[in-house]
Amino acid sequence: MPSERLSVVVTRRLPEAVETRLMELFNVRLRDDDTPMTRDDLIAAMKDTDILVPTIGDHIDAGMLGQAGARLKLIANYGAGFDHIDVSTARQRGILVSNTPGVLTDDTADMTMALILAVTRRIPEGLALMQTGGWQGWSPTALLGGRVGGKRLGILGMGRIGQAVARRARSFGMQIHYHNRKRLRPDVEEQHEATYWDSLDQMVARMDVISINCPHTPSTFHLMNARRLRLLKPEAVIVNTSRGEVIDENALTRMLRAGEIAGAGLDVYEHGHDVNPRLRELPNVVLLPHMGSATREGRLEMGEKVLINIKTFADGHRPPDQVVPSML
Template sequence: MFKILITEPIPEKPISFLEEIGEVTVAPKGTYDTEEALISHIHAYDALLCMLSTPVTRNVLEAGKKLKIVANFAVGYDNIDIKAAQELNIKTANTPDVLTEACGDYAMGLLLALSRKLKEAENYLREGKFSGWEPLGFLGMELRDRTLGIIGMGRIGQAFAHRARAFGMNIIYLNRNRIEQTTEKELNAEFVEDLKELVSRSDVLSLNCPLTEETHHLIDEEILELMPNHALLVNISRGAVIDEEALAEALHDQKIAGAALDVFENEPQVHPKLLTAPNTLLLPHIASATYKTRDAIGMLAAEAIEGVLKGKPDSDIPNLIRR
């Protein structure tokens, strides 16, 4: 029997699927959030199904003498040393595609809540301050004819763009490569090659890019200075794409009008200055949190594990990471 480690509880469907091919251990949340904890146990397992919070370092992979595959319960995989895995002939997998619609909905929801100050308005009511309709109460930004600048026009970026177009927004985008002309035309989207130009033209700036050496702290003090004072920032990519200290200062100084963040650089810790920043919507990394999507994420990871453990050709496992 194969031995499979799942680093924290996930939906039951993928667990039951994996129990058909091996002995599955589901660890309590937080058990394997350190390299040391993983190293002490990974030698016993043939497969690892892990979270973005799981540090799958070279040391961990070298300790996994039986390890054949690491499958991330996420689209991103910056927590895994992919180069080391390839050198050690350990397969890696992520979960593309299945999060797209849930994340597109969520990004639109964040923007609506932020632009119309829904959190502040609800708090105002719950605190007993609502005494009737106010002509100047909680004035926000209408989205029609505003410009949405998207950094990272992959599947999720495009899903957000489709929704924003339905609200009458204009789309500009920055991407490593220009998207297909048919998609660009469908979205009436304009490709902008320069980050500073994109930022200065955007009423709303959305971050949908992966975390790489190039995108680490991409949004820093210099870039924030270029944003219009009325601009809003939405991030559902990775926390470290933003210099959180610089963002917090910009919000406190009202250099930008607001930010909605689902991810943070040092999760689960949140920068203390962000916690006190005005017009800031902070959520605990829940962009993919629907029943359908979380089941699909788990099954995609589980199917990759099954394929590798049963010796299927790599070509039959579409979500293996190849680079």
């Protein structure tokens, strides 16, 4: 690499400590406000920088990468997911891609449990009742929810986050079941007291709660499609803190409206922030604005990962969190 400092473009506002450290190490162009860059802005940035630091909201496709300048050699994503980046095209053009895995595991797992409890115990309905002044006092039959202890939790995707969810759910007395691309080692299964299901259909049909914790890939797109959603028990609840594209959102909405699924807790959506308006109307649905990883600690640790990836690359080495083909 040349001796002069590398140029870096950051697409969104980052924690102040992260931005300060980036400015100390590199020639950085930061965002003045916290609005997403347009497609044209991203293309212009990629034409004139060595390193791009995007976030999940920045969709970088083959057409955009085809217009990138020869200087662009690293896309250091601020986030663990990378399905918004055409990694294969980037590799073909000699552009490395890195991410920030591992640092958001506990935060996302905490939010998963929060959604499970919020839906099953009808917490938002109770909150709305208090905020509107409609509460008339305690009643033996008011806002009856379900007990999570003893219920079957089916985890779709038993990676770091899925296992962190399992640890928390066991503390609440839930029975742990999972479906994964690869079965866990026997000792890991034993640690979580987890039952493996080779057939996702069979698992889904028997669970009280389904937690989506797998990444979005071509093979997981609409993995929970209309046919599979119809396998759920009418009293079942589905929670998604992973990627919205894993669930057919329209099919889920129809079934929730028809009472064919008891409830849902969603932190992510199939079309980004363009949420199906019919979902907002349902009392048995808890919707959050993609805040599963939104802790101060997590955001700083993400920034530290980005800094390490860029610094390692600048020193002529492979970024420790480089996205490789086996991850796609």
